[in-house]
Amino acid sequence: MVSRRTAIASGLSVAALAAIGYGFWPRMDSYRAALERQRRLISGDPTLRELVRLSTLAANGHNTQPWKYRLEEAQVSILPDPTRRTEVVDPDDHHLYVSLGCAAENLIIAAQAHGRPAEVMIADGPAPGIAVALGSGPSADDPLYQAIPLRQSTRSVYDGQPVSTTDLELLTSAATEDGVSVQLFTEAADREAILEFVVAGNSAQMDDPAFVKELRDWLRFSPDTAVATGDGLFSACSGNPVMPDWIGDRFFDAFFTKDAENTKYRDHIRSSAGVAVFTGDRADPAHWIRVGRSYERFALQATALGIRNAHINQPIEVPSLRSEFAGWLGTPDVRPDLIVRFGRAPALPMSLRRPVEAVLA
Secondary structure, X not given: OOOHHHHHHOOOOHHHHHHHHHHHHHHHHHHHHHHHHHOXXXXXXXXXXXXXXXXXXXXXXHHOOOEEEEEOOOEEEEEEOHHHOOOOOOOOOHHHHHHXXXXXXXXXXXXXXXXXXXXXXXXXXXXXXXXXXXXXXXXXXXXXXXXXXXXXXXXXXXXXXXXXXXXXXXXXXXXOEOOEEEEEEOOHHHHHHHHHHHHXXXXXXXXXXXXXXXXXXXXXOOHHHHHHHOOOEEHHHHOOOOOOHHHHHHHHHHHOOHHHHHHHHHHHHHOOOEEEEEEEXXXXXXXXXXXXXXXXXXXXHHHHOXXXXXXXXXXXXXXXXXXXXXXXXXXXXXXXXXXXXXXXXXXXXXXXXXXXXXXXX
């Protein structure tokens, strides 16, 4: 928690911070307009570009959007964009390929909802990527499609209430994917154990200047910057005040501390209904893509049910903790891929995406 003493010591009073945040909301008009253009369903027959637009609304690490799309007559290829790698937190491109899987799943669901059944091919080897061949068929009313513009990673305190057994079964069913297993932990003791792994991982990352710098590079404090870049982690999307970038830099330096972040994660996890862990059968790009597809369906089903989710991946991002966490899961020889908390909470502002033209190969 930010104290008044810390705020004043940084040269910014609590009142000033609040004034900055509220003062910037009138300047959110351009941000809201961009959201309205991007986060809408397709009306009429879908063009490949419109399918790509919905595909890019998928979950992805740091909102880097590490993808390129190649359009052909009846096929969309989704390829990694190496210029958008996060080399510190994701040195082996694990999160990058999970993100490609998420994007592919959005595209598949959107295409099938509009009568374009999809056949998916994952190219492994030296140049991994995804090819989605589109056919023709009847359209389908799919609640997961309806959820695409509404899905978000909700990084806030949840209401602490359990999720029903029926809803848990729907989440598990939606996440079913060959080569991927999903474990749900809803007991308080299990969530506390996972919390300790998260705090240990977060502490290690916060002690790493390279990690902190990489994260800072993807933060967006002002709506103008968020609109201009169309990417990154905009402060409003995690419930933080918006402000000019130069003040945001000072805010970050003063308030982004290990203790504050660990306190936040304790509040977040303890208020969640449960935690889901996704694990691919093998640690390779093809399985990471499958994990992404599984998770995206989980997230869309959660959205359709009014359930929020957010990633708490620190235990799998810190190599020294990853094997220990895998042992705790009971799968010591398999690499866990994603850790996701879920529960109910109000929505936060949505994040932006880059224009379709910017992601075409």
